[in-house]
Amino acid sequence: MGRYDGRVAIVTGAARGIGAGIAKRFADEGAAVAVLDLDEGQASATAGGLGAAKALGVGCNVTDEASVQDAVARVVAELGGLHVLVNNAGITRDNLLFKMTVDDWDAVLGVHLRGAFLMSRAAQKTFVEQKYGKILNLSSVSANGNRGQANYSAAKAGVQGFTRTLALELGAFGVNVNAIAPGFIATEMTDDTARRLKMDVDEFRRLNAEANPVKRIGHPEDIAAAAAFLCSDEASYITGQTLYVDGGAKI
Numbered sequence: 354m355g356r357y358d359g360r361v362a363i364v365t366g367a368a369r370g371i372g373a374g375i376a377k378r379f380a381d382e383g384a385a386v387a388v389l390d391l392d393e394g395q396a397s398a399t400a401g402g403l404g405a406a407k408a409l410g411v412g413c414n415v416t417d418e419a420s421v422q423d424a425v426a427r428v429v430a431e432l433g434g435l436h437v438l439v440n441n442a443g444i445t446r447d448n449l450l451f452k453m454t455v456d457d458w459d460a461v462l463g464v465h466l467r468g469a470f471l472m473s474r475a476a477q478k479t480f481v482e483q484k485y486g487k488i489l490n491l492s493s494v495s496a497n498g499n500r501g502q503a504n505y506s507a508a509k510a511g512v513q514g515f516t517r518t519l520a521l522e523l524g525a526f527g528v529n530v531n532a533i534a535p536g537f538i539a540t541e542m543t544d545d546t547a548r549r550l551k552m553d554v555d556e557f558r559r560l561n562a563e564a565n566p567v568k569r570i571g572h573p574e575d576i577a578a579a580a581a582f583l584c585s586d587e588a589s590y591i592t593g594q595t596l597y598v599d600g601g602a603k604i
């Protein structure tokens with residue numbers, strides 16, 4: 354018996370990184386999992402590797418209203434329902450304010466905020482009708498401010514306000530809405546940051562581990578463990594919260 358037996362979960366941006374880690378953990382605990390990502394081939398490859406009884410890879414751009422609606426409808430039809438939504442898809446376009454372009458700003462706000470909004474709005478219909486649902490949004494320690502990330506920081510702080518508001522609106526319908534704010538997690542996103550800073554990836558990871566109170570960097574499994582708790586029925590009295598999973602980096 355798994356905590357997620359009989360549940361259907363969507364994880365966006367789940368072809369790799371944190372999303373793939375969350376998808377794997379849900380599958381291990383019994384869920385049918387839909388991996389949504391820009392490239393359907395990559396999404397399907399990840400879905401196929403989850404070892405789930407039922408899994409589906411769907412090409413979806415979370416910033417595109419029609420793409421989101423089609424993807425959610427397809428998951429409900431092919432996996433037989435929807436119980437959990439994780440808004441994980443994300444991008445960075447880092448730059449100091451004076452060098453940040455309007456495209457950098459719009460792209461980041463678009464994926465994190467418009468994307469989470471469109472996905473949540475599409476999923477809430479099923480959640481409210483069945484009086485059951487879990488939404489988990491990915492924020493970041495950068496919500497508290499991070500040099501070179503005005504766009505990303507604003508988006509991730511916005512995710513926290515979005516989370517609290519959905520919790521207020523949807524609580525009466527049996528829907529819990531929470532957020533996780535990760536610290537440094539070893540993924541393509543942080544490896545890209547190292548390369549942009551012209552640093553060796555391993556050295557970048559080592560320095561981040563050294564600066565962290567628990568003296569290590571995080572891995573997708575660290576976020577997946579917290580996600581599996583927050584989207585489970587054990588957490589049904591927890592809503593509107595942002596859990597920092599950062600080794601104490603924010604302290």
Ligand code: NAP
Binds near residue numbers: 443534
């Ligand atoms: P990642 O390895 O870069 O993976 C992000 C995934 O999202 C990629 O597969 C990407 O696809 C997909 N994606 C991008 N735009 C999309 C769109 N419009 N529609 C659908 N999918 C899209 O990033 P990650 O490190 O796993 O991060 C996952 C989440 O955690 C993000 O929200 C990120 O901001 C947050 N986070 C990460 C860290 C960290 O240290 N890694 C820390 C705090 C918060 P493509 O490859 O095709 O672009």
